Amino acid sequence: xxxxxxxxxxxxxxxxxxxxxxxxxxxxxxxxxxxxxxxxxxxxxxxxxxxxxxxxxxxxxxxxxxxxxxxxxxxxxxxxxxxxxxxxxxxxxxxxxxxxxxxxxxxxxxxxxxxxxxxxxxx
Amino acid sequence: xxxxxxxxxxxxxxxxxxxxxxxxxxxxxxxxxxxxxxxxxxxxxxxxxxxxxxxxxxxxxxxxxxxxxxxxxxxxxxxxxxxxxxxxxxxxxxxxxxxxxxxxxxxxxxxxxxxxxxxxxxxxxxxxxxxxxxxxxxxxxxxxxxxxxxxxxxxxxxxxxxxxxxxxxxxxxxxxxxxxxxxxxxxxxxxxxxxxxxxxxxxxxxxxxxxxxxxxxxxxx
Ligand SMILES: C[S@@+](CC[C@H](N)C(=O)[O-])C[C@H]1O[C@@H](n2cnc3c(N)ncnc32)[C@H](O)[C@@H]1O
Ligand SMILES: [Zn+2]
Numbered sequence: 547x548x549x550x551x552x553x554x555x556x557x558x559x560x561x562x563x564x565x566x567x568x569x570x571x572x573x574x575x576x577x578x579x580x581x582x583x584x585x586x587x588x589x590x591x592x593x594x595x596x597x598x599x600x601x602x603x604x605x606x607x608x609x610x611x612x613x614x615x616x617x618x619x620x621x622x623x624x625x626x627x628x629x630x631x632x633x634x635x636x637x638x639x640x641x642x643x644x645x646x647x648x649x650x651x652x653x654x655x656x657x658x659x660x661x662x663x664x665x666x667x668x669x
Numbered sequence: 670x671x672x673x674x675x676x677x678x679x680x681x682x683x684x685x686x687x688x689x690x691x692x693x694x695x696x697x698x699x700x701x702x703x704x705x706x707x708x709x710x711x712x713x714x715x716x717x718x719x720x721x722x723x724x725x726x727x728x729x730x731x732x733x734x735x736x737x738x739x740x741x742x743x744x745x746x747x748x749x750x751x752x753x754x755x756x757x758x759x760x761x762x763x764x765x766x767x768x769x770x771x772x773x774x775x776x777x778x779x780x781x782x783x784x785x786x787x788x789x790x791x792x793x794x795x796x797x798x799x800x801x802x803x804x805x806x807x808x809x810x811x812x813x814x815x816x817x818x819x820x821x822x823x824x825x826x827x828x829x830x831x832x833x834x835x836x837x838x839x840x841x842x843x844x845x846x847x848x849x850x851x852x853x854x855x856x857x858x859x860x861x862x863x864x865x866x867x868x869x870x871x872x873x874x875x876x877x878x879x880x881x882x883x884x885x886x887x888x889x890x
Contacts, residue, residue, distance in 0.1 A: 547755070547766065548766075548768075549766065551740060551766070552740075552742065552766045552768070554779070555742070555776055555779040555780060556768075556775045556776065556779070557775060557776075557777075557778035557779055558775075559774045559775050559777070559778070567778065568778060568779065582737065582764065583736065583737040584737070585735075585737035585738060587712075587738070588714060588737055588738055588739065591712065591714040592714050592715075592740070595714070595715065595783055597779070652775075656752070657755070658748070658751045658752065658755065658767055658768060658769060659768045659769065660748070660768075660769040660770075661744075661768050661769060661770035661774065661775035662746065662769055662770055662771060662808075663774075665806065668771075668774075
């Protein structure tokens with residue numbers, strides 16, 4: 547289950563690929579929605595670690611337009627519930643993530659991303 | 670008491686491909702449980718286990734901290750381990766996010782100074798260097814234990830990254846054996862990275878002398 551929370555933390559790490567290597571573009575995604583327990587304390591604590599623009603664009607790529615362009619100043623329950631859904635309940639079960647810089651393809655199979663590189667690709 | 674995770678879904682055939690929890694796993698669980706109070710008090714949000722194998726350790730950590738309270742990222746070079754990690758999480762109602770990868774490689778860019786709890790029970794057994802290097806490439810069961818010279822081939826690589834991964838109040842739990850040279854690890858973390866190390870648990874089991882090191886930033890003076 548590559549959830550968008552995980553996608554938001556993954557960057558390309560191929561040899562020499564150090565700029566414009568994040569966020570990975572999502573390709574051919576097969577999605578599933580799975581409920582998760584809502585924990586506002588977790589979300590509040592995690593917000594500072596989110597790359598917001600990357601999250602918004604990933605969600606839009608998957609057809610979810612619910613997030614605002616910026617983190618609102620007033621963080622209320624409605625916002626947190628929407629964020630909860632996008633971060634934790636949308637799963638990419640199959641598909642791939644592609645580096646916007648070098649084009650490296652990281653496949654996702656049965657919800658598990660394969661981020662390994664071949665030996666000659668390791669930086 | 671946090672119960673040991675239910676692993677009844679894993680079969681003999683799985684343990685031919687991934688590491689079956691053993692004394693080194695259990696001493697790590699004991700060390701986490703011993704620190705339960707301070708772990709909960711530090712309200713970790715990002716937990717990262719390297720080499721999660723069966724998923725036993727992250728599942729236990731999730732039970733200790735609460736499944737929805739933190740993100741539990743798990744890496745392993747062995748694809749079957751990533752699958753088992755996920756299954757062990759769901760068998761125990763803990764949501765784990767496994768990925769196939771080496772050390773923290775794909776996460777380092779985004780998790781700079783952002784990991785609150787980092788855990789590694791590495792392949793720590795001293796072997797020929799070639800055997801350990803080959804096992805890293807094969808990503809099978811030998812990679813669970815083959816550690817190269819002094820058993821430090823894989824651990825050494827992670828130790829270089831710990832300081833940049835740990836959040837300001839982050840901590841790193843490492844399993845080691847005597848042959849890994851614990852004083853040398855402590856000295857290196859202090860002198861090269863400015864991190865404090867403490868042996869929080871040690872035990873002799875099945876011919877091994879196991880240690881749990883807890884490594885963290887120095888409290889500001
Ligand atoms: C001693 S086993 C520990 C498994 C489990 N955490 C436990 O405590 O029972 C070591 C694990 O590290 C994994 N491993 C070995 N080299 C690795 C690397 N470079 N990156 C990530 N995982 C690695 C192995 O596949 C194996 O699952
Ligand atoms: Zn790249």
